[in-house]
Amino acid sequence: xxxxxxxxxxxxxxxxxxxxxxxxxxxxxxxxERLDGTLRAxxxxxxxxxxxxxxxxxxxxxxxxxxxxxxxxxxxxKDNLCTRGIPTTCGSRMLDGYRPxxxxxxxxRLEAAGAVLVGKTNLDEFAMGSSTENSAFFPTRxxxxxxxxxxxxxxxSAAAVAAGEVVYALGSDTGGSIRQPASFTGVVGLKPTYGRxxxxxxxxxxxxxxxxxPLARTVRDSATVLHAISGHDPLDxxxxxxxxxxxxxxxxxxxxxxxxxxxxxxxxxGVDPEVARLVRQAVDLLVGMGAEAAECSLPHTEYAVATxxxxxxxxxxxxxxxxxxVRYGWRAPGAKSLTELYTLSRQQGFGRxxxxxxxxxxxxxxxxxxxxxxxxxxxxxxxIRQDFDRAFERFDVLAMPTSPEVAxxxxxxxxxxxxMYMADALTIPVNLAGLPGISLPCGFSRGLPVGLQLVxxxxxxxxxxxxxxxxxxxxxxxxxxxxxxxxxGRGDDA
Amino acid sequence: MNRxxxxxxxxxxxxxxxxxxxxxxxxxxxxxxxxxxxxKRVDTAAVAPMAHATAPANxxxxxxxxxxxxxxxxxxAAPWRSGPFAGVPRFVEE
Numbered sequence: 069x070x071x072x073x074x075x076x077x078x079x080x081x082x083x084x085x086x087x088x089x090x091x092x093x094x095x096x097x098x099x100x101e102r103l104d105g106t107l108r109a110x111x112x113x114x115x116x117x118x119x120x121x122x123x124x125x126x127x128x129x130x131x132x133x134x135x136x137x138x139x140x141x142x143x144x145x146k147d148n149l150c151t152r153g154i155p156t157t158c159g160s161r162m163l164d165g166y167r168p169x170x171x172x173x174x175x176x177r178l179e180a181a182g183a184v185l186v187g188k189t190n191l192d193e194f195a196m197g198s199s200t201e202n203s204a205f206f207p208t209r210x211x212x213x214x215x216x217x218x219x220x221x222x223x224x225s226a227a228a229v230a231a232g233e234v235v236y237a238l239g240s241d242t243g244g245s246i247r248q249p250a251s252f253t254g255v256v257g258l259k260p261t262y263g264r265x266x267x268x269x270x271x272x273x274x275x276x277x278x279x280x281x282p283l284a285r286t287v288r289d290s291a292t293v294l295h296a297i298s299g300h301d302p303l304d305x306x307x308x309x310x311x312x313x314x315x316x317x318x319x320x321x322x323x324x325x326x327x328x329x330x331x332x333x334x335x336x337x338g339v340d341p342e343v344a345r346l347v348r349q350a351v352d353l354l355v356g357m358g359a360e361a362a363e364c365s366l367p368h369t370e371y372a373v374a375t376x377x378x379x380x381x382x383x384x385x386x387x388x389x390x391x392x393x394v395r396y397g398w399r400a401p402g403a404k405s406l407t408e409l410y411t412l413s414r415q416q417g418f419g420r421x422x423x424x425x426x427x428x429x430x431x432x433x434x435x436x437x438x439x440x441x442x443x444x445x446x447x448x449x450x451x452i453r454q455d456f457d458r459a460f461e462r463f464d465v466l467a468m469p470t471s472p473e474v475a476x477x478x479x480x481x482x483x484x485x486x487x488m489y490m491a492d493a494l495t496i497p498v499n500l501a502g503l504p505g506i507s508l509p510c511g512f513s514r515g516l517p518v519g520l521q522l523v524x525x526x527x528x529x530x531x532x533x534x535x536x537x538x539x540x541x542x543x544x545x546x547x548x549x550x551x552x553x554x555x556x557g558r559g560d561d562a
Numbered sequence: 563m564n565r566x567x568x569x570x571x572x573x574x575x576x577x578x579x580x581x582x583x584x585x586x587x588x589x590x591x592x593x594x595x596x597x598x599x600x601x602k603r604v605d606t607a608a609v610a611p612m613a614h615a616t617a618p619a620n621x622x623x624x625x626x627x628x629x630x631x632x633x634x635x636x637x638x639a640a641p642w643r644s645g646p647f648a649g650v651p652r653f654v655e656e
Binding site for chain 1 (some may be wrong): 563567568571572574575576577578579583587590591593594595597598600601602604606609610611612613614615616621623631635636638639640641642648650651653
């Protein structure tokens with residue numbers, strides 16, 4: 069099964085012309101055809117454009133052009149990333165049928181590198197959710213157990229990578245939406261430092277927290293994709309003008325002298341003891357390889373979810389004010405006034421969770437409540453960031469679980485928003501502080517993948533990737549495990 | 563939040579709800595707001611608010627004209643076109 073290989077391996081096989089990019093994408097399209105009826109990772113599949121992109125890569129190769137390692141590799145984009153002329157729904161009725169007139173910077177960069185876009189993946193509507201059950205179209209299933217959720221909101225991207233429908237995918241992470249689904253599906257998910265990657269063309273949810281990043285099979289692949297999408301973009305004034313190192317080339321498996329902090333608050337109430345045990349075991353393994361580890365405290369951790377559920381909805385209520393039924397998106401028929409046009413279009417176009425967050429945010433920003441909610445939360449956000457700053461005076465990276473639990477069952481939390489919000493308790497603080505974080509597989513609990521989360525200093529993805537890669541190389545057993553029924557779909561898969 | 567407050571916020575947000583939805587929305591919001599009250603325990607008297615992860619500074623660039631999308635390209639997504647404009651219902655009396 070080629071598609072369960074790494075970018076690295078496929079790129080060298082393509083370079084040696086063992087097969088063509090067209091053959092590789094045909095295999096991807098075939099797998100989507102066979103698997104996606106059950107998984108439902110994709111909202112839109114793009115056979116024609118994907119085959120054309122692959123054929124262009126094959127032509128460039130036969131001309132002898134110098135090609136990026138991503139050239140000809142089948143991949144997917146979360147459907148909140150704008151693709152010119154290609155439907156971009158954001159998982160919402162509001163944008164059903166919307167074809168953006170421009171592309172996100174991350175897609176323009178990957179397109180220029182010869183990426184082959186297999187399709188656009190499912191998500192919780194406007195990236196608001198932790199299970200991909202809030203998609204206006206259909207829920208996505210977890211390849212490890214179809215009765216369970218793949219996490220969210222980048223659940224479609226995570227499921228597509230885990231099932232080998234594509235080799236890697238992009239997601240977005242506002243409160244854990246790359247890392248948590250990566251953890252639930254046993255793949256690697258990287259949320260870069262805020263500002264590392266351009267947000268231009270990422271449909272905005274909470275602008276001070278949103279960041280685009282890869283979901284991939286290996287840490288090295290994540291580094292390769294991150295390199296391709298990183299860097300300052302004049303179209304996003306919050307993108308940082310900092311150097312973009314060739315991270316993949318610097319991975320050497322070496323962790324001697326690296327100082328790992330283990331924040332106790334991330335192993336407490338609500339965390340499955342088996343998850344906690346596997347993460348501690350991962351830290352012990354790194355210590356055995358020469359790293360140093362010590363416990364530490366991030367005392368404001370318990371306030372992160374509350375802080376986030378003021379700030380993210382507040383920003384969302386402002387960002388989603390643009391959906392008015394006039395310039396694009398759903399327009400309610402029969403409105404007799406402008407106000408009625410706005411209200412009816414929004415009532416019909418948005419789903420329940422999106423409305424709930426718009427309501428929360430509007431309330432938190434409204435006269436009389438601004439100081440008690442919004443300003444207060446911004447101050448607690450400072451304290452959460454200061455906790456991390458202090459920890460990083462002593463440590464190079466922090467290690468903790470990505471999610472308190474393994475993947476939960478479909479429907480289990482759909483009626484209890486607060487309980488759903490707790491699924492992101494261990495990832496949200498990282499967004500509030502604007503730090504880079506990665507989730508990678510560190511074992512199985514009751515047959516379901518568990519994620520180790522590593523968090524680093526701002527713009528020090530290099531250290532983060534180094535430690536993650538060293539752990540990954542030392543534990544090939546997590547990578548070799550594939551979801552039941554996924555690899556055995558065809559006679560020649562073995 | 564009571565029913566009237568939920569209705570007020572819905573008006574501000576340009577949203578509307580059926581009676582059943584209104585009740586469910588109030589219940590959900592009240593549960594979440596009760597949880598958010600946790601923040602009252604944190605002493606923030608001497609803490610500056612944080613709006614953004616990156617240092618707050620203006621970002622300047624030269625004001626140079628550059629090609630942009632044509633009105634025609636932008637209007638392709640408009641649900642109702644009226645000539646070279648996106649159309650809306652008449653809201654001023656003749």
